Amino acid sequence: MASIPDHTFTVIIWDDVHKGKREKLVKRYADKSLRIKGWVKTRDGKPEITVKTLDDIEVE
Numbered sequence: 001m002a003s004i005p006d007h008t009f010t011v012i013i014w015d016d017v018h019k020g021k022r023e024k025l026v027k028r029y030a031d032k033s034l035r036i037k038g039w040v041k042t043r044d045g046k047p048e049i050t051v052k053t054l055d056d057i058e059v060e
Contacts, residue, residue: 010048011036017051025054033060 011034018025037056038049051057 008046010043010046011057012048012050013054014050017054029057029059034058035060 013022013025035058036049036051037058038051040047040049042048
């Protein structure tokens with residue numbers, strides 16, 4: 001299992017959602033303010049959202 005970085009908030013995008021286009025998404029969204037739709041849960045005391053579809057991500 002990959003370790004979760006020490007961020008204040010985590011967005012999880014599983015392989016079945018990004019369909020092998022992880023690097024493309026990183027380039028598209030890096031250093032941008034994003035609006036993420038979904039339910040916020042806590043893991044290890046920190047908030048996270050699991051993206052169900054890429055339509056749940058918008059660049060502000």
